[in-house]
Amino acid sequence: MTQKHDASVPHPSLGEEGSLLPRPTRRTVLTAGSAVLGGAGACTLAVPFLDSLRRTQASSAASTQEEAVMDVSVQDLDPGAHKIVVWQGLPVAIQHRTPEMIRALEDPALLAQLADPQSHTTQQPREAENPHRSLRAEYGVYVTICTHLGCVPNYRNIQSLPASGGFFCPCHGSQFDGAGRVLRNMPAPYNLPVPPLHFVDDHTIRLGESTISPHYSMNSIQQL
Amino acid sequence: MTDDTSTPATGWLDTRLPFLRPFCRHMARFPMPPVNLFWTLGACLLVAFGLMFVSGLFLSLHYQPDLARAFDSVEAIERRVPSGWLIRSLHTGGVSMLFAALYLHVGRGLWYGSYKAPRELVWLSGLFMMLLFMTTAFAGYVLPWGQMSYWGATVITHAVEAIPGIGHGLLVYLLGEDTLGGIALHRFFILHFTLGFIIAAVIGLHVLCLHGTGSSNPTLDGPRPDRTTRPFAPFHMVKDCLAVCVFLALFAVLVFFLPELLGELDNVIPANPLKTPADITPEWYLAPWFAMLRAIPSRLGGLAAAAASLLVLFILPWLDRSPCHNATFRPLVRVGMGLFFVAFFTLILAGLHGATPLWVWLSRLAMLVWFLVFLVVLPLSAYRERKKAGSSSRGETP
Numbered sequence: 160m161t162q163k164h165d166a167s168v169p170h171p172s173l174g175e176e177g178s179l180l181p182r183p184t185r186r187t188v189l190t191a192g193s194a195v196l197g198g199a200g201a202c203t204l205a206v207p208f209l210d211s212l213r214r215t216q217a218s219s220a221a222s223t224q225e226e227a228v229m230d231v232s233v234q235d236l237d238p239g240a241h242k243i244v245v246w247q248g249l250p251v252a253i254q255h256r257t258p259e260m261i262r263a264l265e266d267p268a269l270l271a272q273l274a275d276p277q278s279h280t281t282q283q284p285r286e287a288e289n290p291h292r293s294l295r296a297e298y299g300v301y302v303t304i305c306t307h308l309g310c311v312p313n314y315r316n317i318q319s320l321p322a323s324g325g326f327f328c329p330c331h332g333s334q335f336d337g338a339g340r341v342l343r344n345m346p347a348p349y350n351l352p353v354p355p356l357h358f359v360d361d362h363t364i365r366l367g368e369s370t371i372s373p374h375y376s377m378n379s380i381q382q383l
Numbered sequence: 384m385t386d387d388t389s390t391p392a393t394g395w396l397d398t399r400l401p402f403l404r405p406f407c408r409h410m411a412r413f414p415m416p417p418v419n420l421f422w423t424l425g426a427c428l429l430v431a432f433g434l435m436f437v438s439g440l441f442l443s444l445h446y447q448p449d450l451a452r453a454f455d456s457v458e459a460i461e462r463r464v465p466s467g468w469l470i471r472s473l474h475t476g477g478v479s480m481l482f483a484a485l486y487l488h489v490g491r492g493l494w495y496g497s498y499k500a501p502r503e504l505v506w507l508s509g510l511f512m513m514l515l516f517m518t519t520a521f522a523g524y525v526l527p528w529g530q531m532s533y534w535g536a537t538v539i540t541h542a543v544e545a546i547p548g549i550g551h552g553l554l555v556y557l558l559g560e561d562t563l564g565g566i567a568l569h570r571f572f573i574l575h576f577t578l579g580f581i582i583a584a585v586i587g588l589h590v591l592c593l594h595g596t597g598s599s600n601p602t603l604d605g606p607r608p609d610r611t612t613r614p615f616a617p618f619h620m621v622k623d624c625l626a627v628c629v630f631l632a633l634f635a636v637l638v639f640f641l642p643e644l645l646g647e648l649d650n651v652i653p654a655n656p657l658k659t660p661a662d663i664t665p666e667w668y669l670a671p672w673f674a675m676l677r678a679i680p681s682r683l684g685g686l687a688a689a690a691a692s693l694l695v696l697f698i699l700p701w702l703d704r705s706p707c708h709n710a711t712f713r714p715l716v717r718v719g720m721g722l723f724f725v726a727f728f729t730l731i732l733a734g735l736h737g738a739t740p741l742w743v744w745l746s747r748l749a750m751l752v753w754f755l756v757f758l759v760v761l762p763l764s765a766y767r768e769r770k771k772a773g774s775s776s777r778g779e780t781p
Contacts (some may be wrong), residue, residue: 193624207466208441213443215464292407 202212228367229282230359233298238362241314241324246366250311251354253364254299254324254337261297263322264338265290272319273340280381281305283337283371284354292338292353292369299324300364301339302354306382307331307347317342326351352380409594414612415619416600421495423626424488430627431634432586436579438474439476439523444615446526450565450574453528454653469638478520478636479645482668484630486511486727493699494720496708497599497635503700504592511694512585515578517669522575524666528568531647533654534663536571537563545682562656604712662737670734671727677738678746688750700701702757706772713768719760726752 177247180242229246233253236242241254263269270276278288286294303312303326310330317325317334324337331346339351355369355376369375397404447456456597460467481637489509492498498506525536540563544550559566602609613619637644637721644668649660672689679685703716708718726749733746 186617197624208437208471210466211441211445211464212471213460213465 164369168222169382173213191376197211202233216337224237228365231364231366232362234274234362243314244366246354247377249354249383250303251366252299252301252303252314252326254314256297256299256324256337259314259322260324260337263289263324264292264336266320269320269323271338272344273336273344274343276340278340278350280349282367282380282382284355284375284379286371287353290338292340292350294356295358298364300354300356301326301351302377302383303351304383305330305333305347306349306351306357307333307345312351349382352383394640399649401555403451409679410619411616412615413594413615414597416562416598417602417609418619419600419601420622420626421491422598423623424484424491426623426627427484428488429586431484432582433610434473434634435481436583438470439576439579442472443576446572446630448569450528450568453526453568457527458567464613471658472638472642475646476634476642478523479628479636479668480634481516482569485516486668489513489696490724493723494600494710495599496703499703499705499708500700501596502593502599505589505596507697508585508589508592509695512582512589512765515585515691516581517574519578519582520666520668522571522578523700525568525571526558526575527650529647529650530652530654530658530660531562531650531663533656534659535665536567537765542676542686544683545686547683548659564618578714594620599708601709601711604707604709608687665734667731667735670732672734673741674730674734674746675750678733678750682686692750694754694755699757699761703761703765705768705769713764715764715767719764722752723756726750726756727766743778 200333221252227247230242231244231253235253236253236255238255238257239260241381242250242292244251244253250363274311279294283292289296291299292301302308303314305312305328307328308330310328311337312326312328312333315322315325315327317327319338326339327333328335328347333345333347334342335347335351336342339353341347341350354366355372356364356366357370393404442460445467455472460471462468464470492506492509521535521539525532539780540554540558543554543557546553555561556569557567558564561568570648600608600610640686642769647664652660653742672692675689676685705713707713710720729749730737730753731746733742733749736742
């Protein structure tokens with residue numbers, strides 16, 4: 160693909176008679192060079208300013224590490240009741256289900272309304288990929304952060320099947336059933352996440368640690 | 384509103400923003416007289432102000448104007464905010480660079496008579512801006528809430544108390560409480576922050592005033608007056624760029640190699656309202672007025688003298704009504720201005736030194752020179768020059 164220059168045809172950049180580009184003068188070269196250097200200088204100057212917007216290193220006094228693992232007693236939680244705890248800055252709803260609530264979660268009429276009834280998307284550890292989306296059917300534990308844009312849904316029965324319980328996001332109206340599963344055609348794309356947990360005894364839930372899926376954490380899920 | 388040089392893109396803009404292109408053309412083709420290197424200080428000041436403005440904005444993202452947290456937040460900027468040390472160095476070193484260029488710029492105006500008709504508004508807007516800069520610098524110095532911040536602010540705010548009758552009431556009104564505390568600190572922060580934007584507007588006004596009358600010509604009074612002008616771009620733009628490069632190089636030396644040269648060690652000690660540091664030293668750029676406050680053995684007198692030293696500059700265009708501008712060709716003014724520059728420098732040194740009899744007397748002498756030059760030497764020289772100009776013009780046109 161070598162191309163031989165015909166000496167009689169002037170190269171355009173040489174700026175001969177009838178060329179496309181004018182011959183770059185000394186001034187053009189110096190101006191362009193200064194502009195490039197000045198621009199590079201300005202970009203360099205921008206570095207510390209942009210750098211300062213990074214996360215500030217925590218001071219030794221302020222670095223009080225939050226407990227990664229938290230024990231929650233559910234002794235006082237009667238069947239049908241629920242409570243909200245804060246674990247690692249996240250709101251976690253814990254509900255004590257009645258037998259009819261558990262049954263309602265498997266109602267075909269409900270499953271038909273859900274976007275992901277079988278929990279295919281990784282929003283829960285392996286042991287919670289079941290009809291009631293929890294380690295034990297009597298206790299549903301969900302991080303109540305809407306998978307749409309991060310608001311905190313309230314505990315409220317869904318209208319189509321009140322027996323299953325449910326969550327309702329006040330921001331854009333996403334509805335979830337009692338197992339944190341989002342209904343079809345809602346703004347939220349995924350089910351509410353299930354935190355890693357296991358039961359220390361029958362009345363104590365340890366949040367932040369799963370004995371069955373030791374590698375499962377809030378970083379494993381599709382979306383918080 | 385388009386002209387022969389407009390392209391489709393700029394033509395689109397010209398139609399919708401018609402003043403932009405004439406303004407740019409005015410800037411680029413602004414006719415400049417044959418000025419010397421001292422006329423590049425304005426460009427240096429603009430760059431210094433820009434750096435102060437940007438670094439200040441970024442510092443304000445991390446600074447907390449709260450009595451309990453101000454000092455720690457500044458420490459956090461120095462130690463924990465990524466590149467925070469550099470941004471703060473730019474800001475604290477920048478103020479010295481800015482005032483150095485500012486005083487040279489004002490000195491240029493004094494020597495070359497840039498304050499004279501028809502440039503009175505250029506001079507007045509510039510002086511007004513200088514007062515704004517001094518206020519901003521003072522307010523900014525309070526913000527780290529170290530020992531020097533606290534005691535410097537205490538001394539200056541108590542100077543307000545010297546005003547007869549309303550002094551104390553005014554002080555409490557300005558501070559928002561009886562003593563210098565959290566409310567005052569918050570006010571100083573808002574004042575410092577807001578003044579940055581006000582100064583930006585006054586810079587626009589200053590440049591607008593200049594473009595109304597044009598730059599003064601230092602050769603007109605000499606033996607070989609040169610009335611040729613050249614367009615600002617590229618001739619003077621390149622010259623300004625050169626000066627800015629040198630200015631930035633000095634700036635970089637100050638920031639990177641001598642970051643503690645101009646800082647006060649006492650200001651890395653948190654403010655303690657029960658213990659005044661052994662020697663209160665102002666920043667060098669405010670030292671002349673500090674020396675004046677100290678040189679007059681009267682609280683109100685010191686305040687009045689410091690205020691008068693600045694006010695006398697405002698009436699300069701009317702004190703000196705000689706047709707001659709350049710001090711180089713005015714023997715009396717040449718000596719007077721030289722003495723004034725020495726006096727100004729002496730006052731800086733006096734302010735930075737302890738209140739020993741030597742420095743107090745030197746301050747008094749320097750103040751005497753300051754007022755004599757502006758109130759006696761300049762008007763006298765102007766009177767003689769006007770008389771001479773009048774007689775010579777009568778001689779030429781009988």
